[in-house]
Amino acid sequence: MDVIEVEGMMTKRHKIHRLIINVAQRYSVIVTADKLVSNFWVRADLQADCFDDSSDQIVHLNPYVKAIVHYEGANHLNPTTKRWADNPNYHDNCIDLNTSDLKPLFLENVPAKADQIIYLNASFENDDFNINRGVINGSTYVIDIYNPTINQVLFENKHSFPPNQNVFGLFNTSQVIDIVVYNDDDGEHPFHLHGHTFWVLGSGEVDTEPDYSKLNIYDPIRRDTATIPAEGWIVIRFVADNPGIWAFHCHIEWHVEAGLVAQFVELPNELRELKPPTDWKQLCIKSPNPYNGLKPQSEPKIFINDMRNIDILNRYTLLGELFGK
Numbered sequence: 305m306d307v308i309e310v311e312g313m314m315t316k317r318h319k320i321h322r323l324i325i326n327v328a329q330r331y332s333v334i335v336t337a338d339k340l341v342s343n344f345w346v347r348a349d350l351q352a353d354c355f356d357d358s359s360d361q362i363v364h365l366n367p368y369v370k371a372i373v374h375y376e377g378a379n380h381l382n383p384t385t386k387r388w389a390d391n392p393n394y395h396d397n398c399i400d401l402n403t404s405d406l407k408p409l410f411l412e413n414v415p416a417k418a419d420q421i422i423y424l425n426a427s428f429e430n431d432d433f434n435i436n437r438g439v440i441n442g443s444t445y446v447i448d449i450y451n452p453t454i455n456q457v458l459f460e461n462k463h464s465f466p467p468n469q470n471v472f473g474l475f476n477t478s479q480v481i482d483i484v485v486y487n488d489d490d491g492e493h494p495f496h497l498h499g500h501t502f503w504v505l506g507s508g509e510v511d512t513e514p515d516y517s518k519l520n521i522y523d524p525i526r527r528d529t530a531t532i533p534a535e536g537w538i539v540i541r542f543v544a545d546n547p548g549i550w551a552f553h554c555h556i557e558w559h560v561e562a563g564l565v566a567q568f569v570e571l572p573n574e575l576r577e578l579k580p581p582t583d584w585k586q587l588c589i590k591s592p593n594p595y596n597g598l599k600p601q602s603e604p605k606i607f608i609n610d611m612r613n614i615d616i617l618n619r620y621t622l623l624g625e626l627f628g629k
C-alpha cells in the first residue's frame with residue numbers, strides 16, 4: 305500500500321506494508337488489489353510494548369485484531385496468508401513512521417527561522433497525594449471549568465494566568481514559533497496541537513539531542529499529531545496566525561486529565577475583535593456542581609463521561625488550593 309496523505313497534507317506516494325499509527329493520527333493509503341483471486345488477512349497489531357508496564361489489562365487484551373480482504377469469486381474459507389517476516393523488532397520502537405520517508409506532494413515555503421523558541425519538558429510525577437500527574441515545565445494543568453482561559457482573555461482582558469493553566473506562550477503578533485519538547489518520561493506521548501498543523505522539523509529517541517543545524521526546514525511534513533519518543537524530543541514549527549486559545553497536549557486521553565497539557569494564547573486582540581456574546585461566560589458559570597465545593601458523602605464510583613467525573617476534577621482543584629499547591 306502507498307501512504308498519500310498525513311493529517312490533511314498530501315504526500316508523495318510512499319510504499320509500505322505496515323503502517324505505524326498512534327492515538328489521534330490519521331493517514332490515507334491506497335491499497336492496490338492486484339493479487340490472484342483469494343482471501344487475505346489484514347492485521348492490526350497493538351504495540352503492547354508501548355503500553356505502561358503496570359497496565360495489567362494487556363493480559364486480558366488481544367493485541368492482534370484481524371479482518372479478511374475477500375476478492376470477489378474467492379472461497380469462503382479463512383485466509384492462509386502469513387504476516388510479513390521483516391523487521392521483527394518493530395514492536396520495540398514506539399515511534400512514528402519515519403518522517404524522512406514522507407515528503408510533501410507540493411513543496412512548501414517553510415519559514416527559515418523561528419521568531420521565538422519555546423522549550424517544554426514533559427514528564428510524569430507523583431503529587432503530594434501520591435497521584436500520578438502529567439507535568440510540563442514543572443506544572444500540572446488543572447482544568448478550570450468555571451473560568452477557562454478563553455473567558456479570561458475575552459471578558460477580563462487578562463495577560464497573565466494562574467500557573468496551573470500552563471500558558472507557555474502568549475503571541476500578540478503573528479510570529480513563527482518553534483516548540484522544542486523534551487520527553488523526560490519513559491513512555492512515548494503523541495502530542496497534538498489545536499488550531500494549527502505544524503512542520504515536524506526533527507525528532508529523536510533516547511540519548512539524542514536536537515541539533516538546529518540538522519533540522520529539516522526544506523521539505524518537512526506538516527501534521528497535527530506527532531509522537532515524542534520515550535525520553536526523546538521533537539522540534540515543531542508553526543506560524544501563530546490563528547486567533548484563539550490553543551491546547552498542545554498528549555492525546556492519550558487520561559494523560560490530558562492527568563495534566564499533560566500546555567496552552568498557547570494567540571493573537572488575543574484579534575480574538576476579542578470577534579466579539580463573542582457575553583452569554584458564553586454563563587455557560588461555564590452554570591456548570592453543574594452538585595457538591596457545592598463540599599466533600600462528597602458517598603460516591604465510590606467514578607463514572608467516565610459522566611458529569612460527576614468533572615466534579616471530581618474540581619474537587620482535586622479544591623484540595624490543591626487548600627494545601628497551597
Ligand SMILES: [Cu+2]
Nearest residue numbers: 493554556559
Ligand atoms: Cu501521553
